[in-house]
Amino acid sequence: MWKYLALTTAIAASPALSQDKAFTLQAPVELSETGFLKHLLPRFSLKTGIRITVQDGAADAAFGTDGTPVFRQDATVWFLARTESAFTDAFADWLASDVGKRTIEAFAPDGTPMFSADVGAKVEPRAVALSGDAQLGERISLQQCGRCHVVNDTNRMNAIGSSPSFGLLRTFPDWQERFETFFLLKPHPAFTQVEDVTDPFAAHLPSPIAPIEVTLEEIEAITAFVGSIMPSDLGAPIQTQ
Known part of the structure; x- marks a missing residue:
């Protein structure tokens, strides 16, 4: 009897049979090839227990030119588009948090940070056209x-x-x-x-x-x-x- 209860408890707690805390992510080749995702994603998973699988084609979330700005690579701003879910929302929140921003800027394969968490719009002074007296x-x-x-x-x-x-x-x-x-x-x-x-x-x-x-x-x-x-x-x- 006790063995049966213990086995039942173990099966119920098994990650394979409980709700899978995971989502899929699509990223352009040029971003993947930097090695940045191998730095970023495991640290998010370690912090939250949410697993991210990178795949080609349609996914639950995607880095690209649409969505919310999340980090900058030189003059390029990368955006995160996502379907609404607790897991993708957690990822977006983490990227915008202090811990996430520090993680983004800690990626420095040659000693110099490759990405910046500062995605604020740069204010360009507008042309001064003044006609008053x-x-x-x-x-x-x-x-x-x-x-x-x-x-x-x-x-x-x-x-x-x-x-x-x-x-x-x-x-x-x-x-x-x-x-x-x-x-x-x-x-x-x-x-x-x-x-x-x-x-x-x-x-x-x-x-x-x-x-x-x-x-x-x-x-x-x-x-x-x-x-x-x-x-x-x-x-x-x-x-x-």
């Missing part, structure tokens, strides 16, 4: 923005030190978008009115300071003025030992 923009900037920001040397001693100067803001890759939409960026909505664009302040939420009131033409002029100034020189990067 820069002289008008300078005047409006001093009148409306100079109470907080250093606009130029004439108000250097009157601005708030914690507010970034126009020269500093000019160093940002997205400076043009910031100025064109400044009225949407905190803290500006609380005290800025753009003619025919923003709603009036709510009766119970008046502007905490003398409001800034501008038109779209004046915002265009301010942006043109900022485009005409030199970005601040922030100096060389700090060197660390």
